[in-house]
Amino acid sequence: MKQTLLAAVAALSLSVAAASAEPVKVGMITTLSGGGAGLGIDVRDGFMLAVKQSGNEEIEVIIEDDQRKPDVAVKLADKLVQAENVDVLTGLIWSNLAMAVIPSVTAQGKFYLSPNAGPSMLAGKGCHPNYFNVAWQNDNLHEAAGAFANVEGYKNSFILAPNYPAGKDALTGYKRLYKGDLAGELYTKLGQTDYAAELAQIRASGADSVYFFLPGGMGISFLKQYAGSGIDLPVVGPAFSFDQGILQAVGDAALGVRNTSQWSKDINTPVNKAFVESFQVEYGRLPSLYASQGFDTANLLLSAMAKADVKDADAFREALQEADFKSTRGEFRFGPNNHPIQDIYVREVIKEGDVFTNKIIGKALNSHSDAYWSECKM
């Protein structure tokens, strides 16, 4: 299962020579098999694409599959830190795995760059100078959805999420900015795929809108069943149920649904356009937001490598904090807790030819930070 990939040689590369003499060893632990594999594969492909494009030979990436199991992730992290002696770790998708791995690797003096999971614990009291989140704090997209609900004038939302830490972060996030009442609040089982009971409750609740956070297959099931239920209320969700990998499986049931995201393939910047194009050329499919996060994570790392030697932890940390790279999502900088400050968009699901995809219809939040930075003492 182990793949060691050395960055491809780019003889004609004009890239700035890295300041470090020895190669930077990166350990990527991500989900490459089982139910959530699509997410990990996108993060990996985005990351490797950026490494390849940089032509930088001073980076070695060791990729491992955590199978979405916390115990496997912990073992892999131990191996990468102790046997492989990596400098930087990255790749984790799921918050429960992140909580099991990140505090221990940062305590051992390694850097961790999160391309996805952003549990609230690690943004507030549990923050660490060596932990950087390049995606979002878990609550962010949900906060944006709450703000969007106010704009749309929703007064009585029905909200649901799975019963696990990120699900609770999600509903907390929605309620943080949402000003209306709640027609109902439900925690479903993690991994649940039948939502008939919840849909009956939504129908009976008298809600004027529905907000749901159901990542991966759970969201596909929910949307298909929602479309078949005959309930005619506006639905809003975070981008996780509307990413490029999932939309084709949902089909018409997702058309017109609004969702919140920090990235979209139609963000109109040269960096993003080049990213979307080169990703399609390289892998033959459209990138998802996970791919963009992997791509940004690698570029952040490369930008720091150009400025400092990874063995000089203080200098390298400063270089990371500067976030001196061109993000696919436009403006990007770190807050005091090393979490992103960025714009969050509202997108709508549309059909381009035969392909379902997203189109930006507005901005939900400007230069948005997170709710936990003040609790972070570094």
Next chain:
Amino acid sequence: MSLILLIEQILNGLQFGIMLFLMAAGLTLIFGVMGLINLAHGSLYMIGAFCAAAVAGATGSFLLGLIAALAGAAIAGALVELVVIRRLYTKDHLDQVLATFALILIFSEGTRWLFGSFPLFLDIPDALSGPVTLPGGIEYPLYRLTLIIVGLLVAAGLFLLISRTRLGIQIRAGENDREMIAALGVDIAKLYTIVFALGAALAGLAGALVGAIQSVQVGMGEPVLILAFVVIVIGGIGSIKGALIGAILVGLTDTLGGIFLPELMKLFFSPATATSIGSSIASMSIYILMAAVLVLRPTGLFGARA
């Protein structure tokens, strides 16, 4: 809580239970007749869903997809029996678990290799989409109603097969004493292959029917497999009747528990805490049910042997 909502939820529980029955029936048959613990049953469910999605996607016909699911899962089942399972009958249960667990991994990664890591699209046919209005003003999705009817028809067919046909007699005899029916001249190896393919086809059918309203993806079978094991333990291992009653009990407990327990908790706690505690207890409810049944009847509701 209105009466309409209650009836709708009972229908939901029934529909969930009947789909579980399709999975559990094959599992319990295989265990009853061959004494084999087949962890790869969930993979056959996944194969059914993928066959249906691939064929329905290529031809545009949901019915052809269903036929492909039945055929694909039955063929996969027969092949697995011939190549792997056949060598396991005389082995210990632990060896069977190990080998069939390996099959899960092989099927999952094989499916990923063939179809990629992203979920496939499979939608319900237009003729069955949308809600219907039942007597009493209950709006219920037509497709789910169809699932209940199809499931009940399959259950009835299975009862007839087991109780009225020559194959059924052989299956029942095989459950009781496999050496004796071999001595009587029944080709036991062929019988095993047929039973295994039948169980696989039922799992494939369930995968295709449920795949249309859920997501067709690698690993979709394992959560259902766990529930199917709970069902056959409650119903009594080897009993088709037990599987049906057990499946409906589990379906109703799971669905109604998920709704009423949070409501019940609201009498004692603040709404947010109540929802959280209620849903936690609800996810345990079927296991509590299983434990209770096992305390009262250690061989399950209709189990003949320990």
